[in-house]
Amino acid sequence: MSTDRRPIGCFDSGVGGLTVVRRLLELLPRESVQYFGDTARLPYGSKTRPTIIQFSIENTRWLVEQDVKAVVVACNTSTALALDAIRRKFDLPIIGVIEPGARAAARITRSGRVGVIATRATVGSRAYSHAIKKVSKKIEVFERSCPLFVPLAEEGWLEHPAALEVAREYLSPLKRHQVDTLVMGCTHYPLLRGVIQQVMGPGVKLIDSGEEAAGEAHRVLEMEGLLAPRGAVARHEFALSDVPGRFTEVGSRFLGQTLRKVRRVTHEDGAWRI
Amino acid sequence: MSTDRRPIGCFDSGVGGLTVVRRLLELLPRESVQYFGDTARLPYGSKTRPTIIQFSIENTRWLVEQDVKAVVVACNTSTALALDAIRRKFDLPIIGVIEPGARAAARITRSGRVGVIATRATVGSRAYSHAIKKVSKKIEVFERSCPLFVPLAEEGWLEHPAALEVAREYLSPLKRHQVDTLVMGCTHYPLLRGVIQQVMGPGVKLIDSGEEAAGEAHRVLEMEGLLAPRGAVARHEFALSDVPGRFTEVGSRFLGQTLRKVRRVTHEDGAWRI
Numbered sequence: 001m002s003t004d005r006r007p008i009g010c011f012d013s014g015v016g017g018l019t020v021v022r023r024l025l026e027l028l029p030r031e032s033v034q035y036f037g038d039t040a041r042l043p044y045g046s047k048t049r050p051t052i053i054q055f056s057i058e059n060t061r062w063l064v065e066q067d068v069k070a071v072v073v074a075c076n077t078s079t080a081l082a083l084d085a086i087r088r089k090f091d092l093p094i095i096g097v098i099e100p101g102a103r104a105a106a107r108i109t110r111s112g113r114v115g116v117i118a119t120r121a122t123v124g125s126r127a128y129s130h131a132i133k134k135v136s137k138k139i140e141v142f143e144r145s146c147p148l149f150v151p152l153a154e155e156g157w158l159e160h161p162a163a164l165e166v167a168r169e170y171l172s173p174l175k176r177h178q179v180d181t182l183v184m185g186c187t188h189y190p191l192l193r194g195v196i197q198q199v200m201g202p203g204v205k206l207i208d209s210g211e212e213a214a215g216e217a218h219r220v221l222e223m224e225g226l227l228a229p230r231g232a233v234a235r236h237e238f239a240l241s242d243v244p245g246r247f248t249e250v251g252s253r254f255l256g257q258t259l260r261k262v263r264r265v266t267h268e269d270g271a272w273r274i
Numbered sequence: 275m276s277t278d279r280r281p282i283g284c285f286d287s288g289v290g291g292l293t294v295v296r297r298l299l300e301l302l303p304r305e306s307v308q309y310f311g312d313t314a315r316l317p318y319g320s321k322t323r324p325t326i327i328q329f330s331i332e333n334t335r336w337l338v339e340q341d342v343k344a345v346v347v348a349c350n351t352s353t354a355l356a357l358d359a360i361r362r363k364f365d366l367p368i369i370g371v372i373e374p375g376a377r378a379a380a381r382i383t384r385s386g387r388v389g390v391i392a393t394r395a396t397v398g399s400r401a402y403s404h405a406i407k408k409v410s411k412k413i414e415v416f417e418r419s420c421p422l423f424v425p426l427a428e429e430g431w432l433e434h435p436a437a438l439e440v441a442r443e444y445l446s447p448l449k450r451h452q453v454d455t456l457v458m459g460c461t462h463y464p465l466l467r468g469v470i471q472q473v474m475g476p477g478v479k480l481i482d483s484g485e486e487a488a489g490e491a492h493r494v495l496e497m498e499g500l501l502a503p504r505g506a507v508a509r510h511e512f513a514l515s516d517v518p519g520r521f522t523e524v525g526s527r528f529l530g531q532t533l534r535k536v537r538r539v540t541h542e543d544g545a546w547r548i
Contacts, residue, residue, distance in 0.1 A: 040315065048517065048518055051516045124519075148431075151422050151425045152422065157443075165435045165439055166436045169436065243322065
């Protein structure tokens with residue numbers, strides 16, 4: 001069976017995708033990761049389809065130039081609005097975060113009532129509803145955008161009274177709809193798992209889209225004969241379009257380990273350059 | 275005395291600068307405004323100096339290409355980090371929002387204890403402290419970044435319990451320092467004036483940096499013989515690098531009147547193109 005030592009490419013609008021990388025590293029400890037975070041232009045979730053497609057294609061092109069063997073779109077907004085455009089443009093495996101999370105939700109729900117929380121752009125695309133209904137038309141899906149969750153997670157106010165007030169406001173319609181399963185459809189949200197679970201109650205199962213996407217990446221790499229060989233030593237690199245002083249601190253919180261080898265790339269003539 | 279019918283250029287990272295335009299239109303009803311909001315790359319306040327300088331110069335270049343007679347940098351973050359760079363690069367009057375607000379604070383304070391709330395980048399630059407101390411070295415300045423105020427204002431949660439919790443957290447150190455004057459050093463913050471005043475108490479005077487900048491623009495245009503002639507009819511245009519569906523709604527709230535003539539410009543080869 002063939003193997004491949006090249007890194008897995010992974011991009012996000014910023015640091016949120018590091019929660020996906022964290023799951024990848026847990027599941028596939030021999031794999032190297034080349035990460036790109038578009039911190040100069042984040043967030044994507046409040047922006048429109050043409051802008052998100054343009055940014056996502058530029059990011060993927062840069063990863064492909066780094067000779068990655070596959071790309072994980074570690075951003076729900078890019079997956080929702082640009083996954084098809086990226087797949088049409090590039091000829092390597094492209095893994096999104098939405099279908100795996102949607103399939104998990106469809107598998108887990110007992111009541112057939114699933115909630116999805118995500119950015120405004122992701123909710124506007126209805127990507128989760130479509131993906132869940134592809135598994136079963138009978139499942140009712142209730143989507144809700146939570147624009148303040150991203151800045152709260154980046155500020156690190158994970159258990160602050162303000163986080164609880166915000167969560168109550170956003171989640172109360174989903175509670176009224178009595179969902180039994182809730183997809184955290186933005187890679188930032190797992191950091192707020194505590195307040196989200198507190199507001200939803202212990203009976204509601206939370207789904208981490210990044211965790212599901214890591215499983216999907218494993219299956220795709222195995223199928224395509226692209227897994228790293230036994231004994232391969234993983235080397236990870238992190239590239240960003242802007243490197244704020246707090247990045248190492250915030251990023252390490254998201255990744256669950258200390259970030260090393262962070263470099264800045266700049267945008268020139270419609271492309272990222274080191 | 276000479277006059278000039280060309281528009282005043284005005285840019286911000288997004289919609290916040292419309293609070294400055296609002297003040298400009300109130301003060302100078304004959305002036306036309308050409309606005310540029312970099313909505314594709316907002317916010318700037320969490321980004322670094324090189325990135326903010328690059329974006330600010332690109333925005334100013336586009337305004338200059340539209341044949342504006344002066345540029346109001348309607349963004350505290352751009353003013354704090356890029357005003358000198360812009361002035362070195364372009365040969366027309368460039369008006370920032372920080373010096374006018376700083377002078378107003380120095381004039382108004384009785385206790386000699388001034389608070390400044392702004393983005394992380396603005397606070398990190400210490401631009402307000404330097405500008406206030408240029409007026410009087412005796413004034414003590416206490417700066418505090420409030421990253422969640424921008425997304426709260428954009429979400430329109432101006433009097434929500436969450437806004438009050440966030441304001442309490444950010445403002446309590448300034449209350450402890452017993453400031454009698456507080457500069458709202460970000461063009462988004464005047465929308466949250468209600469909760470800010472409520473937390474600070476009625477004895478604290480709030481300064482709107484946009485209002486002060488409009489006065490400064492008036493003085494500069496008059497001095498340079500650039501005011502529009504009597505009988506001139508103002509025509510305003512709004513250009514954005516991304517045009518979200520909610521822009522007209524949110525922008526109109528910031529501007530205090532309905533937005534018309536919004537067009538999208540895209541970024542090509544390091545420059546904005548219509």
